[in-house]
Amino acid sequence: MTDTGFTVVAQGLRKVFVAPDGKPFDAIDDLSFRIRAGTLTALTGPDGAGKTTLMRMMAGLLRPDAGTLQVLGEDVSLRPQAVQNRISYMPQRFGLYEDLSVQENLDLYADLHGVPMEQRRERFSRMLEMTDMARFTARPAGKLSGGMKQKLGLACTLVRSPDLLLLDEPSVGVDPLSRRDLWTILEQLIEGENLSVIVSTAYMDEAARCTDVFVVNRGRLLAEGSPEDLSHRAKGLTYEAAPPPGMPARVLQARLIDAPDRIVDAVPRGGRVWFIRQPDCDEAALRELLPDTPFEPRTEELEDAFMALLREHDGDSGKTAEHAPAATVPQSKGDGHPVIVVRDLVRRFGDFTAVASTSFSVAQGEIFGLLGPNGAGKTTTFRMLCGLLPATSGHLEVAGLNLRKARAEARGRIGYVSQKFALYGNLTVRENLEFFAGAYGLPRKRAHARIEAVLKQFDLEPGAVSGILPVGYKQRLAMAAGLLHEPDILFLDEPTSGIDPMARRAFWRTITALAQDGVTIIVTTHFMEEAEYCDRIAIQDDGRMLALGTPQQVREQAGGDRAMDMNTAFIANVEQSRAALARKGEAA
Template structure:
């Protein structure tokens, strides 16, 4: 019988909320983890996952119950635990001015790694992460995926008895996620490492030996992935939308009926959904618009969503928690351009010195379209995105947004666009109303019009005008950022990885809002690392090394990647990027 690496009984942690009232971040938690296994910790924002991890590391002291890590009472002797574990938090502390090798040296010093072991350990970590070529590069100049791999290497410069990873793959592309998991699985196989990893990706949780599902500080389930997945048996279906109807529109109809539908997502041009256990599929006829629903094999994410909905609202979960109301509308002024295209890009180039970040990129975006801009970390998509927003000038090429040439009239174009940054970028010390008034004024709204629009957007997004912005929960910060980007009723909304780091429930609710905006005529440009979100888009573009590799509908992209052999957008993305890199390598060899 395997020894437990972590064992807790009636574990509790209490915090005081912004309103001054105490709440249980972790409530009456009891479980144990087997040695030599990898366990996934999943749950929505605010479930208590990071709090639990910080208690396991000894960085937070429990307020009740018992917690033993590697057989040690962590509350009584946290240092003894910390000497034997490694912990990679969500924001790992790389020193960006130091090189890759200097970061490794620093963490080896901090962990007390003997000098005679360092050369072998560094070589192993650099080989595993494929970073031996970059030892002299400053950490601040690495892509997001490379930073995560360096963070993991620094965490593992010593061999721990237990490795704790808090959402290590947030903000990285599918290729980098795959590389990270290959490293983790290799260490488990070679060193017998015990791992606890929190993740927002259900496919990652499905690769683990066991899964813990948390919500509001409570443990909803602990079992093998297959056993948890079986909870959704007989409840999962797939349906094609009526001809001419985007899959996201049918998905929106289903997700707006939480009394009958647990969850719905677009996938492969169709919609996958889970019915409520007490609601037969025949009861959905009016929602399915005459289309026939076919049973499908359940997935881990189906069971995860079912557990959360049952825990939050007695099985009748809310249609759109933690985001705007689903009927958000924006009145679009269509006079900006006389034709269908609101974004026109031809031969766009951006250089930074001798480095070409974007090379000869061309595409158009139609009014009311949802357009996805995808690519690996460091591919040039963020540079393209910033040029489209008017935040970065192009080196050469044609770039028109809302009928305005961005190279000559950026200020005029900016009044017609809204922008939501990946990281919360509003004023944390201002109230919700003050932030909306400030940004409305910056976009040119004045007096009565400003007051009217701020009140309308407060009502639409269900925001408390007096709340301090910086004290809002993550989901409400996202809601406020979206409201600020829409307060002036822009024709085009730019979203830079808006769902990075948020859970599946919040992602569903977010995309329900985007569908509503698109239906009202707003054009949406979005970057994302969640490839399943590409299914919500009318068209997607995939870039790598500054070059356009694919442009078309999600179905077009899947066919380009390999047709029927491609199961989902993650596989399509990886296949297209690898095809593009092989082609570029072949051209270099031929030259």
């Protein structure tokens, strides 16, 4: 018997996996829910919550170990092919064949789905127009930017018109412009084709655009409802505070999250700090915690309820960076001279200019954000700063060393954490750290001392096999490896990509502590709210510098005030620059 009006019905659903150490664990643990037809539904939760496992079961790619799962009225365990004939599924990495062109990828997916030839021309034309990819049909998928790959992945998924679309974290690793384009396309599809869509996401602003939201953690359902209904769970608990003069917002935020008995969560926003108090913490206790800081109530949002739910479910295990030092106003540890100097930096690849005459400097202990759309040139700039790629021309100085003359010596003064973390999955945590200590050339005695120090600092289990760790845990291990040799400068290349809000809070608490100790941080990120943690940010597009300054200065350049969120400021700066270039081109 099927439930009419629902695309997915789960009852007592369970999925058990066996870890490499032989121990079973419940990825999905007695999960029951119903998802309404014709709606845009969000699955959200922290890393390891079971979102991808659930998506794969709904797609008929994994069989439940217990319980029942109906998709589009079919028992997916008994008739997986019947379900797959009516759905489209886009996995996290878009499922593209990178050596094939855009058109060849579309043709391949049409062949796999058995799309009749007479339907292909109209469907391809619609998808290429909707994704603005018609100009790139001959380009290999591997040479597309992250945002273009995202849109091609969606177009391939939709070469046929499904009854249900499953999207597993489609926004991972793409910039705000590409995220906006994706959601515009989804809204057009839902309205034009009455499509049911289920999307898993770590972005709470994306979940807030959905009709229904399901919050899961460790395989269990914590809450479900509309974004408005869920947001009300934090009603009366949310506040904003203005830091005292001279104190960065991230330092006040660190002070707040270091008091988990009174504070559920805190995050910098618009030069202020938004926070959630514990239900049993009254305003008198808040004034005791913030004697020099005025605060006032604010309207609750979905992310407030999300963080409160996770903290309640995880208890104290979710609190952030308890090893970090107490939050204080940072003291300058340098002599006023910049530790990074970039003047007229240019990098060309043949006829293509990836970076065009870029100039900026970074002071010791500063957190400097390098932002831009996919394909903007920020990764090329980043690689040149790290000494991984030579500049075509210009001056580049890191830690007082000219990278043209002393690249190897400069590398010894920097730490680097890549987007993919560069860990060895078959090695334990300790074995990874021992490998990196050797790569940095640390003497045995110092290596042993530093490994023990970072194991404690980042709360790492030495014997855990790194390949099976949750993404947030791998991030902490990669950070520990990058800091083994106590570098002066730490480069972080999209370190929070694909990581949930709770893990991002812990990450930035650690970064705040490192900056207070005088470590200079250079970070690239697609989470624009993370720009609020930076002392200054630079926005690049098409190899050019569009904006450089404090987050507030960048908001002002975009024509906004303190209340403007950084996503809006980022998009406004990029679009204003592109419009100005277009006008200039027309005039010429």
